[in-house]
Amino acid sequence: MDRRVVVxxxxxxxxxxxxxxxxxxxxxxxxxxxxxxxxxxxxxxxxQIAGKPWVKENMLNNYFTPLQLRxxxxxxxxxxxxxxxxxxxxxGLASNTGEVPSWERGIIFGxxxxxxxxxxxxxxHIDNKNVRRLGSTSVIQxxxxxxxxxxxxxxxxxxxxxxxxxxxxxGTEGILMAAERIAMGKAEVMLAGSCSDSGPYIWGGFDAxxxxxxxxxxxxxxxxxPMSASASGFVPGSGAGALVLESLEHAQKxxxxxxxxxxxxxxxxxxxxxxxxxxxxxxxxxRRCIQEAVRSAGIAAEDVDxxxxxxxxxxxxxxxxxxxxxxxxxxxxxxxxxxxxKGTMGHCLAAAGSLESVAxxxxxxxxxxxxxxxxEDLHPEITDIIAAHRIPQNTLPFRPNIIAKASFxxxxxxxxxxxxxxxx
Amino acid sequence: xxxxxxxxxxxxxxxxxxPEDVTVDQIAPESHFMNELNINSAHLVDIVLDVEDAFxxxxxxxxMEQMQTVKDAxxxxxxxxxx
Numbered sequence: 001m002d003r004r005v006v007v008x009x010x011x012x013x014x015x016x017x018x019x020x021x022x023x024x025x026x027x028x029x030x031x032x033x034x035x036x037x038x039x040x041x042x043x044x045x046x047x048q049i050a051g052k053p054w055v056k057e058n059m060l061n062n063y064f065t066p067l068q069l070r071x072x073x074x075x076x077x078x079x080x081x082x083x084x085x086x087x088x089x090x091x092g093l094a095s096n097t098g099e100v101p102s103w104e105r106g107i108i109f110g111x112x113x114x115x116x117x118x119x120x121x122x123x124x125h126i127d128n129k130n131v132r133r134l135g136s137t138s139v140i141q142x143x144x145x146x147x148x149x150x151x152x153x154x155x156x157x158x159x160x161x162x163x164x165x166x167x168x169x170x171g172t173e174g175i176l177m178a179a180e181r182i183a184m185g186k187a188e189v190m191l192a193g194s195c196s197d198s199g200p201y202i203w204g205g206f207d208a209x210x211x212x213x214x215x216x217x218x219x220x221x222x223x224x225x226p227m228s229a230s231a232s233g234f235v236p237g238s239g240a241g242a243l244v245l246e247s248l249e250h251a252q253k254x255x256x257x258x259x260x261x262x263x264x265x266x267x268x269x270x271x272x273x274x275x276x277x278x279x280x281x282x283x284x285x286x287r288r289c290i291q292e293a294v295r296s297a298g299i300a301a302e303d304v305d306x307x308x309x310x311x312x313x314x315x316x317x318x319x320x321x322x323x324x325x326x327x328x329x330x331x332x333x334x335x336x337x338x339x340x341x342k343g344t345m346g347h348c349l350a351a352a353g354s355l356e357s358v359a360x361x362x363x364x365x366x367x368x369x370x371x372x373x374x375x376e377d378l379h380p381e382i383t384d385i386i387a388a389h390r391i392p393q394n395t396l397p398f399r400p401n402i403i404a405k406a407s408f409x410x411x412x413x414x415x416x417x418x419x420x421x422x423x424x
Numbered sequence: 425x426x427x428x429x430x431x432x433x434x435x436x437x438x439x440x441x442x443p444e445d446v447t448v449d450q451i452a453p454e455s456h457f458m459n460e461l462n463i464n465s466a467h468l469v470d471i472v473l474d475v476e477d478a479f480x481x482x483x484x485x486x487x488m489e490q491m492q493t494v495k496d497a498x499x500x501x502x503x504x505x506x507x
Contacts, residue, residue, distance in 0.1 A: 067440055067441060070470070071470075133473060135469065135470050136467060136469045
């Protein structure tokens with residue numbers, strides 16, 4: 001990258017933690033945010049558990065005015081605003097309350113489908129021949145870019161304000177897009193993040209595909225089992241993660257706290273050819289994406305100390321490990337440490353990449369690698385490739401220098417980021 | 425419901441939509457929603473829906489067009505309730 005880009009702010013609204021402190025503690029302890037959802041039981045879902053941020057009514061008043069709360073029925077928008085505003089504050093930045101837009105500050109905040117509950121409300125009104133009853137906020141709560149638009153208004157940003165969407169790679173892709181924009185000199189500060197709604201209308205399609213676990217409705221905390229021999233599908237999740245990215249120069253000038261440097265990254269697609277399809281990854285593309293990310297970071301494959309995988313707890317986990325191993329040319333005991341945060345959060349879909357990137361960077365802050373959960377019984381196809389001790393079963397006191405983070409999504413799309421610990 | 429009660433109920437609906445630079449005591453019968461109370465057109469749509477719910481009436485597009493001031497709104501509500 002041309003200009004150095006650093007991370008100066010983090011924010012989360014996660015199933016296992018609403019603020020950074022709570023989220024960090026949950027990750028240190030491996031505390032699960034996956035809970036039984038009576039709503040899914042009532043609707044006869046096979047999978048009746050999910051990861052959903054526990055947002056209490058009184059918290060909303062810290063982020064929204066009473067007027068903004070009226071008729072607000074878009075959970076992803078709520079999560080995104082909470083995470084985005086928290087990240088901005090964590091970076092020591094203030095909302096622009098002046099008359100001039102902050103030209104050098106922008107937002108890339110992705111999602112899959114925003115405000116699905118609000119959209120349902122609208123559909124019921126419309127089908128009932130009552131379109132006039134929709135109110136004025138139906139559009140802003142249900143347009144995909146509603147989240148970036150909302151944050152743009154709250155922060156007064158004047159640079160690019162947009163929403164990206166690439167299924168489960170959305171969050172990781174958005175961070176790279178924002179970093180590239182800063183590296184190119186087109187912005188100084190970018191809020192990068194992503195959010196995903198909660199609820200049956202988001203998760204139903206996956207339940208219908210029979211790719212969610214149905215045998216853990218009574219045992220939600222052990223349902224999501226990345227890298228485990230007994231993994232039986234991903235647990236659906238929701239929430240939002242956000243990062244403030246900034247040019248190193250700009251961050252230094254204002255004396256900002258620096259979490260890490262974004263060294264490089266790559267996105268690509270397997271084109272749904274060969275073994276790739278709408279829902280299955282093309283391994284050659286996955287490997288290429290990882291290798292391009294490493295190359296763009298100007299590092300060697302052996303420099304990677306730790307990986308935060310996509311690792312959703314489906315049958316594809318072993319294939320992902322094989323792809324990392326082949327891409328980096330490392331196996332057995334030489335393989336980097338690897339973890340997945342989906343064991344405690346579930347798969348937060350469009351929010352996964354940003355939430356997991358925040359968690360990845362909190363490891364640098366804490367000087368640890370957060371534990372994996374629910375993989376005491378590692379899948380033998382995984383331990384055939386890498387040594388079991390590379391998959392921490394307990395939070396490990398180890399401060400990585402370089403961490404790779406990848407996400408893969410429907411549409412055969414891939415994104416990989418390389419972060420480096422920052423030393424002033 | 426007395427005239428005063430109707431007005432108070434309307435005032436309670438309106439005050440939610442006031443921007444930060446306008447206070448509740450600036451609401452007067454003569455106040456123009458958009459020009460004086462600085463309520464934007466999107467919020468005016470929501471005020472109409474709230475009025476419909478509060479008074480159990482239905483406002484048509486032409487009613488909305490006539491509803492320029494607080495006094496206009498009161499007159500429309502009175503007329504609908506009398507029907």
